[in-house]
Amino acid sequence: MTQVFTSRDVARIAGVSQSTVSYVMTGKRxxxxxxxxxxxxxxxxxxxxxxxxxxxxxxxxxxxxxxxxPFGEVSDPMGLLPFLETITECARAVDYDVLLVxxxxxxxxxxxxxxxxxxxxxxxxxxxxxxxxxxxxAALRVPVILIGVPDDxxxxxxxxxxxxxxxxxxxxxxxxxxxxxxxxxGYPPDVVSRELNYVARFQRGVDAAVTAAGVESHLVQxxxxxxxxxxxxxxxxxxxxxxxxxxxxxxxxxxxxVLRALAAAGRRPGRDVSVVGVCTDAAAESxxxxxxxxxxxxxxVSRRAMRTLFALLDPDVGGPPPSGVELVVPRLTRxxxxxxxxxx
Amino acid sequence: MTQVFTSRDVARIAGVSQSTVSYVMTGKRxxxxxxxxxxxxxxxxxxxxxxxxxxxxxxxxxxxxxxxxPFGEVSDPMGLLPFLETITECARAVDYDVLLVxxxxxxxxxxxxxxxxxxxxxxxxxxxxxxxxxxxxAALRVPVILIGVPDDxxxxxxxxxxxxxxxxxxxxxxxxxxxxxxxxxGYPPDVVSRELNYVARFQRGVDAAVTAAGVESHLVQxxxxxxxxxxxxxxxxxxxxxxxxxxxxxxxxxxxxVLRALAAAGRRPGRDVSVVGVCTDAAAESxxxxxxxxxxxxxxVSRRAMRTLFALLDPDVGGPPPSGVELVVPRLTRxxxxxxxxxx
DNA sequence: TTGAAAGCGATACCAC
DNA sequence: GTGGTATCGCTTTCAA
Numbered sequence: 001m002t003q004v005f006t007s008r009d010v011a012r013i014a015g016v017s018q019s020t021v022s023y024v025m026t027g028k029r030x031x032x033x034x035x036x037x038x039x040x041x042x043x044x045x046x047x048x049x050x051x052x053x054x055x056x057x058x059x060x061x062x063x064x065x066x067x068x069x070p071f072g073e074v075s076d077p078m079g080l081l082p083f084l085e086t087i088t089e090c091a092r093a094v095d096y097d098v099l100l101v102x103x104x105x106x107x108x109x110x111x112x113x114x115x116x117x118x119x120x121x122x123x124x125x126x127x128x129x130x131x132x133x134x135x136x137x138a139a140l141r142v143p144v145i146l147i148g149v150p151d152d153x154x155x156x157x158x159x160x161x162x163x164x165x166x167x168x169x170x171x172x173x174x175x176x177x178x179x180x181x182x183x184x185x186g187y188p189p190d191v192v193s194r195e196l197n198y199v200a201r202f203q204r205g206v207d208a209a210v211t212a213a214g215v216e217s218h219l220v221q222x223x224x225x226x227x228x229x230x231x232x233x234x235x236x237x238x239x240x241x242x243x244x245x246x247x248x249x250x251x252x253x254x255x256x257x258v259l260r261a262l263a264a265a266g267r268r269p270g271r272d273v274s275v276v277g278v279c280t281d282a283a284a285e286s287x288x289x290x291x292x293x294x295x296x297x298x299x300x301v302s303r304r305a306m307r308t309l310f311a312l313l314d315p316d317v318g319g320p321p322p323s324g325v326e327l328v329v330p331r332l333t334r335x336x337x338x339x340x341x342x343x344x
Numbered sequence: 345m346t347q348v349f350t351s352r353d354v355a356r357i358a359g360v361s362q363s364t365v366s367y368v369m370t371g372k373r374x375x376x377x378x379x380x381x382x383x384x385x386x387x388x389x390x391x392x393x394x395x396x397x398x399x400x401x402x403x404x405x406x407x408x409x410x411x412x413x414p415f416g417e418v419s420d421p422m423g424l425l426p427f428l429e430t431i432t433e434c435a436r437a438v439d440y441d442v443l444l445v446x447x448x449x450x451x452x453x454x455x456x457x458x459x460x461x462x463x464x465x466x467x468x469x470x471x472x473x474x475x476x477x478x479x480x481x482a483a484l485r486v487p488v489i490l491i492g493v494p495d496d497x498x499x500x501x502x503x504x505x506x507x508x509x510x511x512x513x514x515x516x517x518x519x520x521x522x523x524x525x526x527x528x529x530g531y532p533p534d535v536v537s538r539e540l541n542y543v544a545r546f547q548r549g550v551d552a553a554v555t556a557a558g559v560e561s562h563l564v565q566x567x568x569x570x571x572x573x574x575x576x577x578x579x580x581x582x583x584x585x586x587x588x589x590x591x592x593x594x595x596x597x598x599x600x601x602v603l604r605a606l607a608a609a610g611r612r613p614g615r616d617v618s619v620v621g622v623c624t625d626a627a628a629e630s631x632x633x634x635x636x637x638x639x640x641x642x643x644x645v646s647r648r649a650m651r652t653l654f655a656l657l658d659p660d661v662g663g664p665p666p667s668g669v670e671l672v673v674p675r676l677t678r679x680x681x682x683x684x685x686x687x688x
Numbered sequence: 689t690t691g692a693a694a695g696c697g698a699t700a701c702c703a704c
Numbered sequence: 705g706t707g708g709t710a711t712c713g714c715t716t717t718c719a720a
Contacts, residue, residue: 002483004459006697017707022699029700032705049459053406054697056397057712067444071429078422085415088446097462100411100444102432115348115393118441139346227632260632288571288604350713361691366715373716376689398713401696694717703708 005046014042025050056117065091065309066119066142068110070103070126075191075225076252079280079298080125083147086302087123094310096120107133114140121309123147127158129195143312145305149197153325157312159305162327163198166250166294167205169332170276173292174246175213177274177338182210183237184248185258186221188229191251202250202278216241230257234265244272246338252279252296256287259337275337289336300328349390358386369394400461409435409653410463410486412454414447414470419535419569420596423624424469426642427491431467434650440464451477458484465653467491471502473539487656489649493541497669501656503649506671507542510594510638511549513676514620517636518590519557521618521682526554527581528592529602530565532573535595546594546622560585574601578609588616590682596623596640600631603681619681633680644672 007025011018016035023029024039031039042048056062067087074080088098099119101109103126110133113119120142124133127148137144137156146158174182184206186192187199203219210217218240220233237247247262249255255277262269269275269289277284277291284293308322351369355362360379367373368383375383386392400406411431418424432442443463445453447470454477457463464486468477471492481488481500490502518526528550530536531543547563554561562584564577581591591606593599599621606613613619613633621628621635628637648670655666 002485004461004485008697018698019700019708020706023706026699030705035706047455047459049456051401051697052460052462053397053400054712055699057395057401057714058697058699060699060712062397064443069428071425071432077425080425081415081421084413084428084444085446088415088444092446092449098444099408100428100432100442102429102436105436111391112393115391116396117348118396141346141348352713362714363692363716364690367690370715374689379690395713398696399715401698402713402715404696404715689720691720692718694715696713696715699711701708701710704706 002047005048007048007050009046010039010042010048013045014038060117062117062120063095064097064099064119066099066101066109066113066122068101068103068105068122068124073103073194074126075188076279076283078283079252079296082280082298083125083302086299087306090303090306107136110136110140110144114142121145121313123305123309126196129197143309145309145312147301147305149201149325151197155323157308157323158325159301159308160198160325160327161296161301162329163201164205164208165327166278166330167202167207167248168209169205169294169330170248170250170278171206171209171213171215171217171246173276173332173334173338174248174274175209175215177246179244179246179274180215181241181245182206182215182217182248183241183245184217184219184221184250185233185237185254186219187251188225188254190225192221206248225253225257227257227260230254231261231264234258234261238265238267238273243267246274246276248276248278250278252277252283255279255283255291259287259289259291269337270339274339276332277337281333284333284335292333292335292338294330294332297328297330304328346391349392351392351394353390354383354386354392357389358382404461406461406464407439408441408443408463410443410445410453410457410466412445412447412449412466412468417447417538418470419532420623420627422627423596423640423642426624427469427646430643430646431650434647438654451480454480454484454488458486461485465489465657467649467653470540473541487653489653489656491645491649493545493669495541499667501652501667502669503645503652504542504669504671505640505645506673507545508549508552509671510622510674511546511551511592512553513549513638513674514592514594514622515550515553515557515559515561515590517620517676517678517682518592518618519553519559521590523588523590523618524559525585525589526550526559526561526592527585527589528561528563528565528594529577529581529598530563531595532569532598534569536565550592569597569601571601571604574598575605575608578602578605582609582611582617587611590618590620592620592622594622596621596627599623599627599635603631603633603635613681614683618683620676621681625677628677628679636677636679636682638674638676641672641674648672 007021010021091098122144125147127146129151149158149160220237267273277293284291351365354365435442466488469491471490473495493502493504564581611617621637628635
């Protein structure tokens with residue numbers, strides 16, 4: 001139980017005023033090398049650390065980022081971790097901390113974070129097309145960055161994967177593998193009903209690429225997230241698009257189920273049929289066989305989001321805050337489930 | 345950009361003193377129904393929320409729990425989520441927030457959280473046998489709860505799964521399934537080298553049960569976390585303990601690999617061999633075939649940890665803080681990978 | 689049952 | 705370059 005010291009203790013020991021200690025800590029005014037050294041010594045001697053509450057009160061800056069996480073509401077829970085990890089890393093890199101809030105608090109989480117001055121800025125994940133939390137953002141005193149894009153993004157800062165491009169990439173790979181008929185295993189009903197608009201954006205990319213390549217595509221949906229659901233969806237896909245079609249599976253958890261269903265149907269991925277999954281690289285690599293995938297780039301998305309958020313916090317440094325929608329380009333990695341053919 | 349109001353605004357509108365507003369909010373002294381109502385009305389009218397920093401400064405309580413999470417350092421990243429989710433839920437249930445810190449900050453995370461008064465208490469996950477963070481805990485001004493048990497737990501509050509019992513349960517199930525020869529696929533080398541003492545505790549339970557049942561057991565290790573690693577380990581296990589042995593796989597990520605390796609070796613889990621995994625129920629159910637498992641009970645462990653932590657924070661309510669080591673009993677669920685036999 | 693006022697521990701303005 | 709001091713918004717004694 002070490003005693004806790006204040007800046008006054010430091011000042012006393014260093015033989016300076018309390019304000020000087022403050023200025024040494026913040027660097028907000030020039031200090032002679034002489035006194036800075038004395039103060040530093042005192043700080044180390046006492047292992048002084050500034051009281052966060054007092055600092056927040058006086059400076060009106062908490063140095064905390066609020067992070068609203070959709071625990072349990074997201075289709076692929078595993079996919080959350082790289083976001084959390086990258087966001088906290090980015091925050092700590094500039095001496096910010098992260099306050100973790102669950103999305104099931106709804107909009108009240110935002111008013112609480114803002115109203116109580118618990119944080120300087122907010123990261124909001126998993127944005128629905130007409131997210132009920134959007135309207136309260138405008139009334140907040142803190143900047144908010146959305147990971148995901150609502151239907152009306154006016155005046156909001158959003159970062160997300162470019163799902164349209166993801167759709168194009170997936171189709172491109174299948175076309176390059178020689179498929180003329182493509183089936184998209186749609187998102188499961190619970191995802192669709194949540195109205196996450198990346199579903200439509202992805203499909204738009206698929207459609208564009210399909211039209212451009214002059215091939216044929218079928219949308220099989222909805223797929224329930226069960227073994228039998230996967231089997232039914234795969235059967236429907238093979239029926240609609242043919243036994244030797246190319247399959248797009250834009251859903252991490254569905255991919256292994258689809259692979260199993262294909263195996264059960266006697267179709268060999270990468271030989272008889274091709275499969276492109278939309279999932280993180282880690283997930284794609286761990287599957288059997290390893291899946292050609294369009295990556296979700298959670299780390300890039302997170303980094304971009306934090307970059308923009310800090311630009312919003314300090315409008316002076318780093319140029320003008322990139323308001324609007326920022327899209328991160330996805331990356332296709334060919335693995336075992338798509339055969340040869342030209343590089344897309 | 346709504347203006348932000350203070351308790352003085354509330355006081356002015358309600359026609360009372362600022363301290364009365366404070367007492368209405370905290371309930372720390374009796375207030376007449378009359379004035380309480382006036383204050384409440386004013387609070388709602390202004391949608392007043394107390395400033396967290398000011399409150400922390402004056403009360404010396406932040407109402408924040410620091411949570412140190414081992415991102416990336418843990419063998420099964422997926423396993424982290426139920427901990428995070430349950431811990432934040434428990435905290436919010438009593439109007440606490442959670443500050444997320446990564447374990448890679450090491451011991452300095454603790455001194456920072458404590459020194460800056462960023463939180464009132466700390467949850468430390470993924471404790472190593474001789475965790476370098478343990479020594480600094482004693483010097484902290486805030487209570488700490490460990491999820492996991494170090495070698496020397498003197499004066500510390502720890503909560504963890506009862507891994508010894510987990511080992512017993514696993515062996516019991518295999519013995520009940522009629523196996524006289526048992527193989528344990530050991531933890532992968534990186535886990536072992538981290539000296540997490542649950543590895544030894546689990547093995548102790550296995551040994552005890554093996555001795556008690558008068559059967560034979562073999563420890564196959566280390567298992568690398570690759571497909572070929574799994575294949576080699578399974579081959580070694582079948583060689584050592586026989587083609588019809590019972591397998592214990594105390595590692596979530598290894599289980600699916602082992603299942604595949606068994607299939608490749610022409611052994612059918614639940615028929616030719618039995619398999620008991622140590623993993624969360626969610627993971628066990630999602631595998632093919634569904635695996636008989638001893639659960640890790642992350643939610644129970646988290647709840648116990650938070651219960652104890654709050655007891656540590658308010659020693660008055662809820663009886664004496666249960667200092668020492670609390671073990672949560674694991675639960676075995678029979679699924680498809682262990683055949684019939686008597687209930688263990 | 690209520691109010692006045694002294695802190696809590698920083699920041700940042702105003703002097704010098 | 706440095707020091708004094710008002711101030712941030714709340715909690716909590718001390719008085720009434």
